[in-house]
Amino acid sequence: MEKFTSIKGIAATMLNKSGNQLSLMMNIDTDMIIPKQFLKTIKRSGLGKNLFDEMRYDMNGNEIESFILNKHPFTKAKILIAGKNFGCGSSREHAPWSILDFGIKVIIAPSFADIFFNNCFKNGILPIKLSEDKINLLVDDSMKGIEFEVNLIDQLIIIKDKELPFEVDEINKDCLVKGLDDIGSTLERSSFIDEYEKITLDNFVWRNPVKD
Amino acid sequence: MSEPKTIYNKIWESHLVYEDNNDCLLYIDRHLIHEVTSPQAFEGLRMSNRTVRKPLNALAVADHNIPTTDRSKGIGDQESELQIQTLEDNCNEFGIQYIKTSDKRQGIVHIIGPEQGFTLPGLTIVCGDSHTSTHGAFGALAHGIGTSEVEHVLATQTLIQKKAKNFKVTINGKCNENVTAKDLALSVIGAIGTAGGTGYVIEYAGEAVRSLSIEGRMTLCNLTIEAGARAGLIAPDEKTFEYLKDRPMAPKGEDWDRAVEYWKTLPSDEGAKYDKSIEIDATNLSPLVTWGTSPEDVISIDGNIPKLEDIEDDSKRSAVKRSLDYMDLIPGSPIKGVEIDRVFIGSCTNGRIEDLREAASVVEGKKVSSNVVAMVVPGSGLVKEQAEKEGLDKIFLNAGFEWREPGCSMCLAMNADKLSPKERCASTSNRNFEGRQGREGRTHLVSPSMAAAAAIKGCLTDVRELTN
Ligand code: SF4
Numbered sequence: 001m002e003k004f005t006s007i008k009g010i011a012a013t014m015l016n017k018s019g020n021q022l023s024l025m026m027n028i029d030t031d032m033i034i035p036k037q038f039l040k041t042i043k044r045s046g047l048g049k050n051l052f053d054e055m056r057y058d059m060n061g062n063e064i065e066s067f068i069l070n071k072h073p074f075t076k077a078k079i080l081i082a083g084k085n086f087g088c089g090s091s092r093e094h095a096p097w098s099i100l101d102f103g104i105k106v107i108i109a110p111s112f113a114d115i116f117f118n119n120c121f122k123n124g125i126l127p128i129k130l131s132e133d134k135i136n137l138l139v140d141d142s143m144k145g146i147e148f149e150v151n152l153i154d155q156l157i158i159i160k161d162k163e164l165p166f167e168v169d170e171i172n173k174d175c176l177v178k179g180l181d182d183i184g185s186t187l188e189r190s191s192f193i194d195e196y197e198k199i200t201l202d203n204f205v206w207r208n209p210v211k212d
Numbered sequence: 213m214s215e216p217k218t219i220y221n222k223i224w225e226s227h228l229v230y231e232d233n234n235d236c237l238l239y240i241d242r243h244l245i246h247e248v249t250s251p252q253a254f255e256g257l258r259m260s261n262r263t264v265r266k267p268l269n270a271l272a273v274a275d276h277n278i279p280t281t282d283r284s285k286g287i288g289d290q291e292s293e294l295q296i297q298t299l300e301d302n303c304n305e306f307g308i309q310y311i312k313t314s315d316k317r318q319g320i321v322h323i324i325g326p327e328q329g330f331t332l333p334g335l336t337i338v339c340g341d342s343h344t345s346t347h348g349a350f351g352a353l354a355h356g357i358g359t360s361e362v363e364h365v366l367a368t369q370t371l372i373q374k375k376a377k378n379f380k381v382t383i384n385g386k387c388n389e390n391v392t393a394k395d396l397a398l399s400v401i402g403a404i405g406t407a408g409g410t411g412y413v414i415e416y417a418g419e420a421v422r423s424l425s426i427e428g429r430m431t432l433c434n435l436t437i438e439a440g441a442r443a444g445l446i447a448p449d450e451k452t453f454e455y456l457k458d459r460p461m462a463p464k465g466e467d468w469d470r471a472v473e474y475w476k477t478l479p480s481d482e483g484a485k486y487d488k489s490i491e492i493d494a495t496n497l498s499p500l501v502t503w504g505t506s507p508e509d510v511i512s513i514d515g516n517i518p519k520l521e522d523i524e525d526d527s528k529r530s531a532v533k534r535s536l537d538y539m540d541l542i543p544g545s546p547i548k549g550v551e552i553d554r555v556f557i558g559s560c561t562n563g564r565i566e567d568l569r570e571a572a573s574v575v576e577g578k579k580v581s582s583n584v585v586a587m588v589v590p591g592s593g594l595v596k597e598q599a600e601k602e603g604l605d606k607i608f609l610n611a612g613f614e615w616r617e618p619g620c621s622m623c624l625a626m627n628a629d630k631l632s633p634k635e636r637c638a639s640t641s642n643r644n645f646e647g648r649q650g651r652e653g654r655t656h657l658v659s660p661s662m663a664a665a666a667a668i669k670g671c672l673t674d675v676r677e678l679t680n
Contacts, residue, residue, distance in 0.1 A: 018520070018530035026531050027406060027506050031645045036626045040277060040291035042251035042298050054647045059633070083527055085407040088440065089645060090624075091342040092249065093358035111407055114442050115342060115356055122360035132527075171235055182360070183262070186237065186368045189230055193265075193370060196229040196239055206463035206471035207241055207335065209268050211309075 001124045003179035006151040007105050009078025011142040012068045016083075024109075024135065026083030030095040030116060033087070039094055047094055048101030069102070073145045079106040081135060081142055086127075087116025096123045106150045108135060108157075121172045122182065126152060128166045137164070152177060216481035218378045219447050220413045223353040223478070227336050229370055238373045240365050241335040242352075244321045245272035245308065247299040248626070249340030253363035254302040265369045267307035271330050271461075274299055274313055275320045277626040280589050280616035283313055292627065306366070319592020319618040322346040322560035326430065327594055329459025333448040333475040338365055343560050343642065345436040349429035350456070351448035351478050353413070356437065377487035379412035379441065383420040385495035390675050392570065393428030394562060394640070394659035396420060397435035398500040399492060402510035409441025412488065415480065416446050420494035426455040427566035434561045435642055438507040447479035499675055502644050502657040503547055504535035509644070511547055513662070513674045519544040538646055539654050540634070547672055550656075554637040555586035555667040556649070557660055558616075559623035562640035563591025565598050567660040571640075572604040574664035574675060580612035581670030587614040587629070589621040613667070625649045638666035 014025040038050045056067050063070045069077065080099070086109040087095060096119045099107070107120065108128045120127045128150070130138075141148070141159050149158040152173060157164040174180070186193075200207055217225075230237040250272070257264070264270070277292040287293040296313065303310035311317050317324060322343055325331040333351035338344060340362045347354035361371055381400055401408075414436050416429075424432065429446050436444030453472055456462045463471045498512040509532075511517070517536070520543055523529040536543055541550065557563075557571050568590065580586045588608050590596035596618055599605055605615045622629040623641040631637055631653025640663050644655040656672060665675035 016527070016530040016534050018526075018533040021526060021530065023527040023530045025534075026527055029643075029645045031624075031643070031648050035647055035651070036624050039248050039626060040289075040295050042255070042295060044252050054651055059651070083531075085410070085440070088406055089342065089643060091340060091356040091358055093252070093340075093360060096358075111410065113407070113440060114410055115358060119358035119360065122358060169234070181260075182372060183260070183364050183367050186364065186370060186372065187262075189237065190368070192230045192237065193239070193368060197369075200239070204474070206332075206467040206474075209242070209271075209330065210461050210463060211268060 001179040001181065004105065004124055004126060004176040005153055006149060007078055008147055008149045010073055010076065010145050011079035011081055011138065011148050012074040012077035013081040013139050013142045014068065014083070024081070024083030024132065027085045027088055028082050029089035030087060030092050031089055033095040034092065034098040039092060044097050045101060047098035048103065051098040051102045076103065078103055079108065079148055079150065080104050081108045081138060084110040084132070086112050088113040091115045093119050093123070096120050096125050100125055108138065110135060121175055124176060124179070126150065126176060130166060134164060216483040218480040218484045218486065219351060219415060219445055219478050220353065220376070220378055223334060223336065224375060226334070234374060236373050236375065237370045238336060239370055240338055241269060242330060242337040243270040243365050244325055244337070244339035244344070245270055245362070246276055246321050246339070246341065247274045247295045248276045249359050250302065250362055251295065251298045252359050253366060254306065256363045257366060262367045264306040264308065264366045269369065270308045270366070271325070271328070272299060272303050272308050273311040273318055273321055273324055276620045276624065278313055278619045279627050280619050280621045280629055283617060289627070316593035316597060319595065320560045320563060320620055322434065323563060323591035323595065326350065327459070327592060329456050329462030332456065332462065332471070333452060334478055338371065342437045343434050345442065345444050346430050346434040346560055348433040348436065348444040349426060349446050350452055351446060351475065353443055353445065355442040376413045376442065377411055378485070379409060379414045380486040380489040381414050381416050382418040382489065382491045383416065383494050384418045384491060385420055385493050386423065387420055387494045387497060390499055390661055390679060391494070391497050392659040392661065393424050393431035395497055395500045396494060397432045398502070398507070398510045398657065399497055401435065401439045401507050403490065403492060404439055406438060406506050406508045407440040409436065409439040412441045413443045413445060414439065414441040416444060421446060422449070425566055426451055427564045430564065431561055435507070438642060448475045499659060499662050501547055501662065501672055503539065503541060504532065505538055505644055505646050506535070507642065507644060507657060509535060513548055513672065516546050517541050517543055548674060550672045551636070552584060552638050552656070552666055552671060553635040554631060555584055555663050556589070556622040556637055556639040556641060557587070557663050558589030558591065558621055559641040560591060561642045562660050563589060563595065565595050567640065568595065568599050568604050571660040571664040572607045574661045574678060575611045575613070575668065576607050578611055578668045580667045583670050584667050586612065586667040587616055589616040590618050592618050622649050638663045638672060
């Protein structure tokens with residue numbers, strides 16, 4: 001996995017309209033992020049063009065101009081800003097794969113669904129939880145296409161002369177910063193797994209599957 | 213005496229391989245695998261020259277993208293075919309038990325796990341599918357994982373986990389007739405919201421939960437993920453043991469006795485602490501239906517679609533506006549009587565034998581409305597076989613339903629079963645998201661008996677008006 005220390009780029013904000021009022025789009029589910037017709041692939045790559053497919057393209061496959069990721073300069077966005085409960089629904093890792101393949105490395109939202117949140121870290125994406133009030137401070141600059149810097153080492157979002165700190169769990173941070181492979185590090189502890197299995201086998205025989 | 217514990221804490225502690233502050237390694241007993249979320253995991257193993265640590269602890273089946281029409285001549289769609297073939301090849305290469313598409317045990321992973329006795333109380337169970345929460349109905353800690361974690365479990369039989377918090381949902385009282393586990397689940401989601409359970413494991417308790425059949429408990433736990441919690445749990449009891457006894461992959465003889473003895477120690481201890489608790493009263497609950505594009509958008513069948521001006525929160529109001537535009541519904545109008553085009557009875561939420569019986573009892577002797585296309589997709593080959601033995605297929609076919617081969621089908625519409633744009637569907641599945649059942653399709657989540665009633669009437673309807 002690529003190491004993540006700091007990135008610079010512009011941020012696209014997903015908004016909903018009700019009358020004249022714009023607000024952060026909430027409950028963006030993984031079906032929206034990558035619709036099921038793209039889950040038939042046996043590869044991880046190449047999904048970026050189908051990110052938010054049904055919001056991004058019309059029935060004939062033409063780009064819908066008003067959709068944020070179709071608008072210059074947001075076609076090159078590296079940061080995505082959205083409302084609460086981002087990534088709810090299906091556990092499909094195709095969602096973070098398509099986000100990453102599009103070029104987005106950071107997602108900022110008030111809250112995330114558990115499985116999606118985990119999946120991000122496994123793929124080198126940084127999901128940042130910020131309160132809605134704080135996110136609202138970012139929206140204007142994002143809409144203007146001003147460059148953001150997200151510095152994971154110092155845990156700061158930097159825009160011009162503004163700095164906004166964010167929290168991240170130590171283990172997750174370490175994993176991103178070092179670009180660690182989880183499986184590799186778990187295998188280094190395989191003696192613990194061996195021992196656990198020995199005890200289980202002796203005491204809980206029924207926990208082993210019965211071969212049909 | 214040691215501190216009283218919740219069932220979640222008991223299972224968690226008995227599966228800890230390693231713990232260092234927040235860094236926990238949890239042992240995984242069972243791994244269910246399907247075609248959509250596994251190919252990249254096996255590919256990852258091959259690329260790093262790794263093997264599967266315990267192939268016998270995994271069970272694989274294709275369910276998500278297979279057609280529900282006759283499959284004897286192949287799958288049809290090339291991409292789906294390749295994905296299914298890849299699953300079979302991967303299982304052969306790594307020595308994992310694979311249930312072929314031609315096997316009568318084939319079906320939706322979350323239905324065949326319990327059917328085969330692969331799912332047991334007190335175990336940790338994972339699958340690259342969010343509705344793995346289903347297996348919590350047996351008192352197992354079961355949750356969905358992503359593909360990277362599928363690979364991690366294959367290679368190490370463990371997961372790196374953080375402990376969740378305990379959330380107790382007590383459902384008191386008895387359900388009225390025609391109010392089912394699906395309605396209980398929707399009412400919980402309506403009460404706490406789709407993010408209400410995030411970071412928690414939900415334990416269900418109370419009279420209404422205890423009196424549910426095992427099938428009903430599976431429906432309730434299945435929908436837990438729609439409330440944001442990765443796992444739902446119901447303490448095992450005699451019903452659980454009776455359901456599992458003599459299942460092909462369940463323990464036998466002395467092992468069985470020892471297992472039951474252990475399972476009896478699993479229920480949460482008296483006085484165990486929960487981080488959050490709510491109580492719900494089942495007594496006055498009516499059958500429910502969703503009006504929007506999130507499972508929390510739920511109302512009673514005799515209720516009205518919300519009015520925008522009644523919603524105070526700005527982002528919620530704009531979300532509701534978007535939903536109602538998408539669903540093409542009039543704010544403030546009754547939900548009952550909204551005309552539908554399709555009915556789907558099936559999925560891991562409501563594709564079990566009890567669900568089909570419930571729907572068939574409404575359908576019997578009646579005809580599907582002429583403006584509706586309705587289909588029943590049994591959750592597994594064994595469910596289909598049992599239903600046919602009971603003559604349920606005849607009831608559905610005579611009424612004008614289609615009777616299909618098992619699979620996920622129109623729950624996620626990865627195969628040919630999908631809504632056309634703007635079509636409206638009464639569905640027993642679990643997600644009413646935009647585009648879930650087909651681009652621009654409109655989904656109303658309901659119980660099997662409510663779906664059956666909608667098929668007969670041609671509109672969203674109160675099943676009690678048909679059965680009383
Ligand atoms: S039936 Fe639906 S929810 Fe269940 S496993 Fe299949 S696609 Fe997922």
